Amino acid sequence: MANKKINKKNIAKLLGDWSKEFELFIPSKDEGIAKFAKWDGKDTSFLDWHRNTIVPPKAIFFPPVEEMFSFQKDKQSYHIELPSSDGQKQLIFGIRPYDANALTILDKTFKDTYEDPYYLPKRKNTVLVGLGCTKPYDSCFCTSLGGSPTDSANVDLMLTDIGDEFLVEGVTDKGRELMSMSSELEEATEADETRAKETKEATYQKVTRQLDTKDIEEKLLSSFEIQDLWEEIAAKCISCGICTLLCPTCYCFDINDELIKDRGTRFRSWDSCSFPVYTKMPMENPRIEKWRRVRNKVCHKYEFYPMNFDVIACTGCGRCVRQCPVNWDITQTLEKMQAKVQSG
Amino acid sequence: MAIADISDRRRYLAQGNVYLPHIAIIEKIIDETPGVRTFHFNFKDEKLREEFTFDSGQFGEYSVLGIGEAPFCISSSPTRRDHLEFTAQRVGRLTNALHRLSVGAEIGFRGPYGNSFPLDFLEGKNLVFVGGGIALAPLRSLIWNVIDNRDKYKNIDIIYGARSPADLCFKYDLDAWDKDKSVSMATTVDKGDESWTGREGFVPQVLEQVAPSPDNAVAIVCGPPIMIRFTFPVLGKLGFTPEQIITTLEKRMKCGIGKCGRCNIGNLYVCRDGPVFTYAQIKNFISSEY
Numbered sequence: 001m002a003n004k005k006i007n008k009k010n011i012a013k014l015l016g017d018w019s020k021e022f023e024l025f026i027p028s029k030d031e032g033i034a035k036f037a038k039w040d041g042k043d044t045s046f047l048d049w050h051r052n053t054i055v056p057p058k059a060i061f062f063p064p065v066e067e068m069f070s071f072q073k074d075k076q077s078y079h080i081e082l083p084s085s086d087g088q089k090q091l092i093f094g095i096r097p098y099d100a101n102a103l104t105i106l107d108k109t110f111k112d113t114y115e116d117p118y119y120l121p122k123r124k125n126t127v128l129v130g131l132g133c134t135k136p137y138d139s140c141f142c143t144s145l146g147g148s149p150t151d152s153a154n155v156d157l158m159l160t161d162i163g164d165e166f167l168v169e170g171v172t173d174k175g176r177e178l179m180s181m182s183s184e185l186e187e188a189t190e191a192d193e194t195r196a197k198e199t200k201e202a203t204y205q206k207v208t209r210q211l212d213t214k215d216i217e218e219k220l221l222s223s224f225e226i227q228d229l230w231e232e233i234a235a236k237c238i239s240c241g242i243c244t245l246l247c248p249t250c251y252c253f254d255i256n257d258e259l260i261k262d263r264g265t266r267f268r269s270w271d272s273c274s275f276p277v278y279t280k281m282p283m284e285n286p287r288i289e290k291w292r293r294v295r296n297k298v299c300h301k302y303e304f305y306p307m308n309f310d311v312i313a314c315t316g317c318g319r320c321v322r323q324c325p326v327n328w329d330i331t332q333t334l335e336k337m338q339a340k341v342q343s344g
Numbered sequence: 345m346a347i348a349d350i351s352d353r354r355r356y357l358a359q360g361n362v363y364l365p366h367i368a369i370i371e372k373i374i375d376e377t378p379g380v381r382t383f384h385f386n387f388k389d390e391k392l393r394e395e396f397t398f399d400s401g402q403f404g405e406y407s408v409l410g411i412g413e414a415p416f417c418i419s420s421s422p423t424r425r426d427h428l429e430f431t432a433q434r435v436g437r438l439t440n441a442l443h444r445l446s447v448g449a450e451i452g453f454r455g456p457y458g459n460s461f462p463l464d465f466l467e468g469k470n471l472v473f474v475g476g477g478i479a480l481a482p483l484r485s486l487i488w489n490v491i492d493n494r495d496k497y498k499n500i501d502i503i504y505g506a507r508s509p510a511d512l513c514f515k516y517d518l519d520a521w522d523k524d525k526s527v528s529m530a531t532t533v534d535k536g537d538e539s540w541t542g543r544e545g546f547v548p549q550v551l552e553q554v555a556p557s558p559d560n561a562v563a564i565v566c567g568p569p570i571m572i573r574f575t576f577p578v579l580g581k582l583g584f585t586p587e588q589i590i591t592t593l594e595k596r597m598k599c600g601i602g603k604c605g606r607c608n609i610g611n612l613y614v615c616r617d618g619p620v621f622t623y624a625q626i627k628n629f630i631s632s633e634y
């Protein structure tokens with residue numbers, strides 16, 4: 001199917017058409033913090049933001065707190081019940097390319113060995129409509145990780161800003177199906193295509209932060225035992241965990257029970273390798289020192305994950321740089337590490 | 345050690361959901377030491393009771409619903425399948441709740457998880473078991489496993505120690521192995537009491553005295569980190585190579601299946617890639633944080 005376009009004024013109508021089939025999520029500041037939220041049927045204010053959500057869209061598939069099952073105890077016996085799932089089809093509108101890429105990375109963990117029965121069904125039921133970035137932050141570096149601000153690789157349908165309109169590209173069958181569900185879309189002209197191409201090239205150039213990822217696995221491996229380097233890198237971190245909780249590729253979780261009288265739930269919740277209790281055991285804690293935790297976070301993304309799944313677990317979204325209360329900086333960290341390893 | 349082949353184990357998933365526990369019933373409770381109990385249990389579901397298999401060295405996630413769940417190895421042998429066993433030391437919230445249960449109580453179980461001791465590799469070899477304290481639990485599953493297939497293995501040496509006579513676990517097994525002419529057994533305590541007539545001394549020292557030959561041998565070592573740290577050098581001195589030393593590792597765990605993240609040693613997850621490792625696999629990490 002050829003590419004289409006839509007006038008920005010008609011986006012609400014387009015979303016309206018899709019919302020007949022899908023539960024629709026859009027970037028929203030409804031509750032004060034930018035995150036993906038259910039569409040209220042009219043809000044399209046996110047189109048003016050040019051910025052991304054603070055909470056990554058992973059939260060739709062892997063919520064900060066999620067019920068795993070509930071149970072009821074009568075006499076000696078337990079009755080276990082799974083949370084009801086209506087298998088509702090979902091549509092995420094306006095996901096940024098690097099956040100869609102992060103989902104592709106997360107899939108690997110949730111599929112590994114045993115399929116995760118909470119994340120994967122939601123993932124399967126959801127179509128992704130990407131929205132290319134126009135004003136990357138200073139902290140963005142997606143182009144160093146094989147991405148681009150307008151990359152369509154991990155979405156079903158891709159929108160690129162071409163002025164008063166968006167160019168609409170069907171990437172997958174699911175995406176092309178979406179195009180046929182609304183009469184708001186018009187055929188794109190050659191001029192539209194050209195404008196889209198120019199926008200893509202220009203935006204690519206706006207990502208100025210660069211990270212050299214060549215041989216980064218090997219370099220991290222040789223830096224592993226350089227304690228003073230990691231101590232220096234970790235010095236200002238306060239172990240608040242924000243860089244991991246808000247990272248679109250981080251997936252660590254805790255599992256706990258809650259019991260009220262005879263009814264209870266088991267739930268999982270986001271956890272972080274930045275927290276000292278994360279690895280605490282009765283007699284010892286292998287990562288009680290902060291520099292070991294910071295080292296683990298960095299190595300997990302740039303060394304261990306590539307060893308296991310052949311892909312760096314970072315998309316260069318820059319959230320960990322923007323949201324850190326003490327300005328800890330991942331690209332500066334990796335540069336420091338590389339300089340140290342190179343100097344021997 | 346390869347990652348466990350779980351293809352035939354998916355059928356044990358409760359309602360197809362890997363996080364859902366199966367209900368099991370406690371059939372017997374044995375007080376091993378003041379803080380350690382062994383629980384005999386069986387699945388409530390009859391079909392599962394019949395079908396369920398595991399390998400020595402694997403573990404499960406055990407629930408007291410409403411309190412939580414924790415990993416314990418399956419301490420019984422797959423060769424003895426009229427019930428399953430695990431042995432838990434009381435150290436915190438969940439283990440306290442477990443110790444409050446009585447016979448007939450229901451627990452949750454999901455598993456078996458992790459890899460296992462490499463029986464193929466052990467076959468035809470002299471086996472040296474070195475254990476300390478409650479960490480005899482995983483070794484015990486393997487020891488009974490090889491005793492029940494005695495022809496497949498050569499000499500069996502067991503060196504086991506605990507802090508005091510009261511801290512020795514599985515005394516009934518120690519007695520049985522002591523009497524078994526096909527097994528040579530050395531039990532030791534760090535410090536004896538008035539009634540103790542056996543050996544005194546730390547496990548690594550006793551190992552040095554027993555001095556098993558490394559020829560065609562494999563040492564399988566499980567114990568508290570401090571014992572492990574002192575045992576590896578002794579084995580090295582005796583001539584065991586890192587490939588000839590096998591151990592199990594313990595890390596804090598939640599999911600047990602390589603997803604929640606916390607049990608990693610470098611790129612390996614102890615729950616998914618372990619808990620059984622050769623010393624060759626982990627010796628680089630032992631020196632630093634692990």
Ligand SMILES: Cc1cc2nc3c(=O)[nH]c(=O)nc-3n(C[C@H](O)[C@H](O)[C@H](O)COP(=O)(O)OP(=O)(O)OC[C@H]3O[C@@H](n4cnc5c(N)ncnc54)[C@H](O)[C@@H]3O)c2cc1C
Pocket residue numbers: 279280281282283403413414415416417418419430431432433434435436437438439440478481482593594595596597598619
């Ligand atoms: C693969 C594996 C096999 C194990 N096998 C056995 C066994 O056969 N017998 C046995 O007694 N214990 C075993 N353990 C240790 C056991 O899992 C912990 O003692 C148990 O989880 C503590 O739970 P709790 O709720 O009582 O403690 P908590 O109240 O959670 O905590 C008490 C203390 O124990 C620590 N702790 C919590 N969870 C773990 C954990 N998973 N591993 C280590 N420390 C932890 C806490 O940090 C805290 O210091 C095994 C652990 C692993 C990883």
Ligand code: SF4
Pocket residue numbers: 236237238239240241242243244274323324325326327328
């Ligand atoms: S956000 Fe900053 S301070 Fe908080 S854990 Fe991450 S690096 Fe440390």
Ligand code: SF4
Pocket residue numbers: 243246247248249250301313314315316317318319320321330
């Ligand atoms: S590590 Fe930082 S830049 Fe990379 S994906 Fe996570 S939050 Fe974004």
Ligand code: FES
Pocket residue numbers: 596597598599600601602603604605606607608613614615616
């Ligand atoms: S226990 Fe969750 S990853 Fe190992």
